[in-house]
Amino acid sequence: MGLIDEIKSMIYEKRDTYQTLSETVWDFAELHFGEIQSAELLSKALEDEGFAVEHDVAGLKTGFIGSYGTGKPVIAFLGEFDALAGLSQKRNKTVHDPIVPNGNGHGCGHNLLGVGSLAAAFAAKEYMTKHQLKGTVRYYGCPAEESGNGKAYMAREGCFKDVDAAFSWHPDSKNAVQHLSSNAVIEARFTFKGVSAHAAALPELGRSALDALELMNVGVNYLREHMADKARVHYAVTNTGGVSPNVVQAIAEERFLVRSPKPNEVKELFKRVVNVAKGAALMTDTEMSYRIEGGCCNLIPNTALHQVMAGYMEEIGFPEPSKKDEAFIRDIYDSLGDNEKNFAMKFLTNDEREKIAKIPIADWIIPCPDQETFMEGSTDVSDVSWNVPTAQCFTSTWAFATVPHTWQVVAQGTQDFALNAALFAGEAMACTALKAVEDPELLAAATREFKERLDGETYECLIPPSVTPSSLL
Template sequence: MMKNEAEIWTLVEANAARMIQLSDDVWAVPETCYTETKSVALHQQALEDAGFRVRAGVADIPTAVIGEAGEGGPVIAILGEYDALPGLSQQAGLAEHSEVEPDGHGHGCGHNLLGAGALLAAAAVKDWLAQTGAPGRVRYYGCPAEEGGGAKAFMVKAGLFDDVDIAITWHPESLTDVQGGGSLANTRIDFAFHGRASHAASAPHLGRSALDAVELTNVGVNYMREHMPSDARVHYAMINGGGIAPNVVQPYARVRYSVRAPQLPDMVKLVDRVRKVAEGAALMTETRVEPEVLSAVSNLIANAPLMEAMEAELQRLGPVPFDESDRAFAEEIRATLSEEEKRDVFARFNAPVQEDRILCDFLLPAGNPKPPISGSTDVSDVSWVVPLVQAMVATAAIGTPLHSWQMVAQGKAPAAHKGMTHAAKIMAGTAVAALSDPTLIERAKADLARRVGPKGYTSPLPDGTKPPIALMSL
């Protein structure tokens, strides 16, 4: 073990208790996309208590915050999140579905752990810089609205990463590995249809149904699926169906689409096709359609030098040190999972299935090919402008699906705390490696320049698009 690693891991452990408490406190106040007022207040207080220089409400987002420490030298960004998901309220520590609050929110993607773990890493790096006197700055980015709001894309467009040298983050999972390249570029776009109300029985001919337009849009997009790339994805949700009165021709209705593709240009083309379907539906129903882009994120860009550096940290550190009590609760959770769910995570990590394993108390082979993630993330937009690396670290029973009540149930468990602390050591160790070896930053920047090419980064957000704060607060 190298001296710097031993020091930084010790500093992580020294800060762990208060950041574990932060994670549990955020778990207890689950807030969704752009409404994370209590969660960001907890993070801001933790930053101030740890001695960071704090900037609140950055990029005109009230629930975004940045804390910085250190002087001169390279700028290392460590990215955290703290938004929850709707409809996933669940009692902690219970291996059966039991809501805390009917139809309430829950941390089904583990972002209570993600934010606190990233802040734990940043606090340790801050202490390391102070103790060693090394030049450099560590900057914690408290990022809201990853689930559908794309806050980091707005933060990138606002220039908040312009002076950053490298960025580091992590995500809770049920297996541990360094995340590879690739994710789906994604646009969330609403189509609001405006028609004409009338009595549905006595004067239906006078009405123009906005709900009909929504339904025709959905039918058209479903027919389009046969004629779009097989690795693209399109989903929709009814936001406003026009009310509850069937005897009124609905004058207003709204549908939300999520359009994804592995590469940004392909996603942009697919969004244009969905727009045309909506315009056609408006033409057929003699209604008017207003499209509104809520958020848009790019596909993820990998960085080989940083992945190698993080992999080295992970291999030296080893797997998360779970114990028998952790395994006992994980076994209860796994009893609620299907066999398909237990196997699926191994496929997503491109790893052989290990059916007898309860928790990820092992490492995947070094150099294991890194498949792209099948979802979308606003971390991707940071990866286009700053060399970025991300760890996936086990905090839950193997096979636990993200966005599930089972993930929420494990969010305050000792196993989750151990995984979070382990992730902080991996991230902090990677940061110290970059601060101790300037050539790593140089190689990471060169790798990014090669991958993005001469055209560089173009934000997928149309000019003038604002974070949909008011809309998400409804």
Template sequence: MMASAHPSQEEDSRVQRIAASIDRLSPQLTALSDRIWELAETKFEEFGSARLLAGMLEEAGFDVSHGIGGLPTAFMASFGQGNGPVIALLGEYDALPGLSQRDGVVRREPLQDDSGNDHGNGHGCGHHLLGTGSLAAAIALKEYLAETGLPGTVRYYGCPAEEGGSGKTFLVREGAFDGVDAALTWHPGYGNAVVSMTSAANYQVRYRFEGRSSHAAASPHTGRSALDAVELMNVGANYLREHVPPSVRFHYAVTNTGGFSPNVVQAAAEVVYLIRAPEVRDVKAVYARMNDIAQGAALMTGTQVQIQFEKACSNLMPNITLEQIMQHCFEQLGVPTFTEREQRYAAAISATLTEQPEGGNINTPVADTNKDEISPAQDVAAPDLKPDEGSGTTGSSPLPLPETLDAYEPEAGSMLGSTDVADVSWIIPTAQLETVCFARDTPFHSWQMVAQGRSSAAHKGMLHAAKVMAATAAALMAEPSAVLEATQELRRRGGIEGYACPIPGDVLPPVHPSLRA
């Protein structure tokens, strides 16, 4: 169902009221996102972040259920009236390990604790903005429902562990999204667009090798090296790369080398693999071959291997029906605009990036150690920032913070990365958008993204995304037939009854049993 190109007076009023609600709350919302940035809690440990988000929703009049789906840092907040559609806003708030970074500077500068050690974690994917932006949309929608009496229910889902934990996939498996009619979400980025792409499915698997220790000089023949097994597995996996489809990716991290002494044959070692492919069935096939390689490495070294399936997610299912409505709302609201000072700081960040010549929009973060510290409040040397009218560019160079809305392209292709939003999209019609929060081409999972995480530009993008999501949700509640059409589209694509959770039922999330609800 395509929304009218000419919004009615009722549509205009709805969008303006929603935008006004978010603008009124902007000081509290920006403070909340900044505090979550400071906490920087990683997967399944986001206790403080979840508490802050749930607390603000409770104060706004939502009923909150904690620990849903057996995940202690997951929660669901609900407000509803009548028999209208149930719309979910998806929020994330997990950070990444090893990305501690001071904000507002243009060089690599990890935060340090009182002992002078690196703080450790950082929001290198903008989830502090993501979770807060979805919360803002939920509150604005709740206020609109309460004021107008429009029937419907808004639910905010606090979803932990998107990074390396597939929290939403566990929640889907446990039925946490039962009763939801449509789901909306967003992601901070460096473009303004409704995202109509699929994503890669993945498995994450831990291979733990057990051998026998011995003195490496006096009795090496009695030892059985688990580290040798890890190395041989990695060699075998690298030879496998030639014999899988070009769309398959797998990456590994050696998480235990067995110790620090070369004079001891290592009795224990482990490696974690992340296997990606366009669809779950492709991942499953490569996973079987990877297991054979692990068993072969164990056989060659006289060790034993334990294979621990940790998490998985499916490929994303776009929904054109919802995306068209979201695009219409985006066009009504326009895009965030930025000050010259914000553009100059973004330009300074961009100067720390080195573009790969054929990298498919991939950039390698490089710190310029010769630069002085620069903050957004200072004047920053940057190119001419006067865009050509309507072009969003600085002469021949694009603005560091784009100010244009991308044309909607349904089913525009496949992203190389993965997301656990995908599993939601198989059981509920789902749409998502991106807004400009960071300098153009800032690599995700980089210190540059962490440094920009509390900038005024990031806040602007977050608040604008909230407006688009809330306006989209309100449009769906005003026209429930669109939700039915979106569900029919999902079924035609093979979703709902055709969904099979990629995480086996006996695989539990890595949280202590005493913390599970």
């Protein structure tokens, strides 16, 4: 029996366990830094499998690391388990039907993500034990990916300093390695304080914090013309200072995400955004303060590992959905708008369009590209990739054209085809990791490439040392 067959067998003999874990995390649907039940559940699963578990790592109440084995190489699997606000959805429903109005839901599939990585860790541990391979298998329980950048805190505290290779994946509507770079990002909250007054009788005595906030937004909009093409700045107003128009608002707050392709570039762009805020405060005779609440670097891909991972994905093959799965997939696809479908179709070949017309789920494997692509968004996996060679993949846990952070993602999160796709990711990760364990030259090639891509730069966390998860709660 070869590596692939052994790993598939090891993972699928525990399929019922993974289904229970995934669906339970889906039920918990806990937000960033508050994933208490989810972290306890996955930690217990690690302990039951014989892993030694370290809790409260890097100051993260819901961060943990499970380890099995000793010595080198150290192979890491990254798991996530946080949900999103406002995306509650009943299971087995293909129309929008919240369990709780405005409640939480796993709108990015992290219930699957955490369990798929867990399956990879368990299979790698079992295989290494069976074949008496030296090395250490680790599972990193990484909270707050959606808002909070849990992995950046872990990287800042040196949690990956002795790791030789790291592996992760993400639910999606395609099957491919994540051979891409990304924007670095700084998250910050801006607060303006003014003086309240009667807006009609004594407006001259008021100093409007809301005016300052609006002027900041105008200034940032003018700034967009003079940013790099790939840079992004976006915001959400979190406090307008009140609801009465006859009161000059004395306080106003908003959160900004500032993105650019390199850490030094995003730091410079953020300084310019801060200067806009200072100007808005000066114009309105108000006080401005800001606090960085998160951040992560740009993603550094690894060709050596991604080529191997893509090869294993092709060999393993995407799991075929059942007839019941197909019906659910079609209903979800029918719930999507024409804009979503047309946008996704633009990237397909004619043969692929014909496949989607029959069953709207991508069952083919996209080859690893020669050159990485660029993702305008950001991920805290990036901070891991600045510390250790890192490989990731996407698998089709969702109907074709499904948009992340929507109720349709939540609805698909407990379906058999979604779990099978998550375990497919687990198989690909485990096989690639074990290839690196058994083939020192692959690990050496991945490490050489990692150092070449860094080109002498060293990791610096974009979250200041004074900012801790507890300070944000």
